[in-house]
Amino acid sequence: MNPASSSPAKDGTAASGTPAAGAGSSPTFSPLYQQIKALITQSLQSGEWKPGELMPSEVELAARFKVSQGTVRKAIDELAAENLVVRRQGKGTFVATHHEERAHYRFLRLMPDEGVPHHPDNRFIEVKRIRAAAEVARLLDLKTGDAVVYIKRLQSFDGAPTILEELWLPGQLFKGLTAERLVEYKGPMYGLFESEFGTRMIRATEKIRAVAADAGAAEYMGVPEGTPLLCAERVSFTYGDKAVELRRGLYLTAHHHYLSELS
Amino acid sequence: MNPASSSPAKDGTAASGTPAAGAGSSPTFSPLYQQIKALITQSLQSGEWKPGELMPSEVELAARFKVSQGTVRKAIDELAAENLVVRRQGKGTFVATHHEERAHYRFLRLMPDEGVPHHPDNRFIEVKRIRAAAEVARLLDLKTGDAVVYIKRLQSFDGAPTILEELWLPGQLFKGLTAERLVEYKGPMYGLFESEFGTRMIRATEKIRAVAADAGAAEYMGVPEGTPLLCAERVSFTYGDKAVELRRGLYLTAHHHYLSELS
DNA sequence: TAGTGGTCTAGACCACTAT
DNA sequence: TAGTGGTCTAGACCACTAA
Incomplete structure (x- = not known):
């Protein structure tokens, strides 16, 4: 049977196996x-x-x-x-939309050890357009040297730096994305991506490791060099399983933990 | 309507709102x-x-x-x-059963950076019956001082120690569990728990942190003290959301990562 | 009151598995 | 060939929402 272009069988005959044209x-x-x-x-x-x-x-x-x-x-x-x-x-x-309280925490697995999650203070350290390195290009399904937007930001909870993350986005999809737009925008970044750039994240995979804070991370996070940090490398996908975001987050897990539900 | 004890309405009347007796x-x-x-x-x-x-x-x-x-x-x-x-x-x-290739990796999120997962070498370091500390009792919904089985084991992949974990199980449910039974048994522990002790794990939650290897862990893992390790604290549940396992795993993430799917 | 998703039924046929 | 889960239909009524 051909939905939207012909009538269904009248006798209840199932349609499986026939093409959709x-x-x-x-x-x-x-x-x-x-x-x-x-x-x-x-x-x-x-x-x-x-x-x-x-x-x-x-x-x-x-x-x-x-x-x-x-x-x-x-x-x-x-x-x-x-x-x-x-x-x-x-x-x-x-x-579905990212502009809902309910959706804010769907992709945020870092939870405070006690209390309920709350929005962090957000400081953008760097926003620039660069050319994709081989590794970034591979994960975003681009070619090496393609334009990408690079973002580096630090999030603090109750004044304590907790999340240091870098993002790479396909330049093609995020043409007007600037530091100003990011700073102006109130609410989750995914809401901005959805409303202003028409790109909705619907799924992601994260690879998580324990790493030692290097000099740079240590300074941003306010901890000694070598402090164990949780490193989450995320690839996010939009419709059609198309990769549209690469994110590498360093989490200080002194008073937070990453929550994983196994089922 | 009362399933299994009375007839349904004959006119297609929905049954919502009536008790199941x-x-x-x-x-x-x-x-x-x-x-x-x-x-x-x-x-x-x-x-x-x-x-x-x-x-x-x-x-x-x-x-x-x-x-x-x-x-x-x-x-x-x-x-x-x-x-x-x-x-x-x-x-x-x-x-469903844990005795299936398919089920082996449902609760094992640690993946090799390259290649496919394979069964590790397994070394049981300690198996004993102890009394539950306050924290263990709380998480397993027991009373402080209740009997629990304590297991400590080291798993290696290709000869490289990778997972050092401790388990606490309610003594009541795992009466005959000994080191011998664990060593004899081939296959995943959850298979043993299911077949020999009638306890099936159906769901779990993990809290993940980055920690520094202490002297003991460092020696078992063959790494310097202070090496960043991923720490996963798991609580597993059986039917009726009853907690029946507490597990604290330390993962060396040099050549492995913890995989998390966000959707 | 009208419209929406949510539940329940009954019956038909399909796809797959085993005998 | 018989039995199983998988798909599809048609129609009824329920629970909830808003005008």
Whole structure:
């Protein structure tokens, strides 16, 4: 069956195994709800519905794609499980956004040993455009020498320097990003990236190590050289598993810890 | 509606809000499929179906609980998402077990920087029964002074000491656990715990810090005192979110890293 | 009151596995 | 061929939200 371009079978015949030719997608063979999920994801990616906005109702989407509401529901179920959309009973389904208290801590795993997390003081040490070194290019799926935005910042909690991190972003996607924009902007960086540059982070992987503070880090953090620090190297992805951020954070874990849930 | 003890409404009336009185459970108000999920979980916990075994089919369970197959399916969907059961098309649904290649690395986040993970050499340094200190008792939900099994072991990869860890287990649950049993047993410890002591770990949380190797750790790991090590403090839970293991691991991250997926 | 997501049912067919 | 989980449909009613 071909959602959005022909009628479904009338006898309840399942559609798995038939290609999706709608919306210009290349033929794929997968369950109908997966095809619908892909079509919805395309609309999210293309900005048909913007972060924070209300999406069409399940009934509307079912009519649009010419499938049953149950099929749309299963597609949206998976998108909700992946945090791409948020369902609200009685209201509708909304495109997920980083502009929510709830979302602020999704990518921040460093927690205070006691008390609740709170926003840190933020000091930008350096913001500049450079050419990608081989390693950076490899992780961001760029070519060596491509333009990247480099950011270095120090975050403090209750006046105590705790997070020293460096970021590399594809220059192509973040053309107008300057130190001023970063300083002006209140709220999480991912909110800025989403609103001002149309790039939403939806997933990330981190490799974590214990390292000794070098002279530079030690000075910024206010600790002796050689102090053990937690080093987290993050690669963040947007729609389509496209890498769009490299981040290397050094965490002082004297009064904080990195929380990992294993399940 | 009361699954397993009365007939469902015949007109498709939803059952949410009515108590589950079956199987002696205290009255709860939740969707039918959540009640069914709770009943199935009870059967898993009580050992009606053992790890690795085939569970009754969805049709059978639907008949047993007097609900539709779709309702049982939704309950099992969630159990599968939580890794309590494993679905295999054409075969049936199986109780999850630690005796699977697939499950070995679910709780092992330390990965080699290059290559694929492989089983480490295992050296048990100490196995003894002690009384729980206040901190251990608190985390394991015991009383200070309660009996606990204490295990200290060193794991090496390719001859290089990499993981030095200590475990504390409730003495009540692990009565026959001795150094001999641990050394004899081939395979992951969680397999031993599951098969020999009837305790399955289903979830865990880890707090991670960077610490400096003390004299003892340095000697075991073959590194200078003060070397930065990753410290992971794990609390593992079995059915009903009951804490049943405390583990404190020191990881040498020279050629390994801790992998964390953020989503 | 109307519209939304959430639950539940019943029945059909598909894909896979084992006999 | 029979049995299992996987997909899809259609329709009903519930719980929640907002006008």
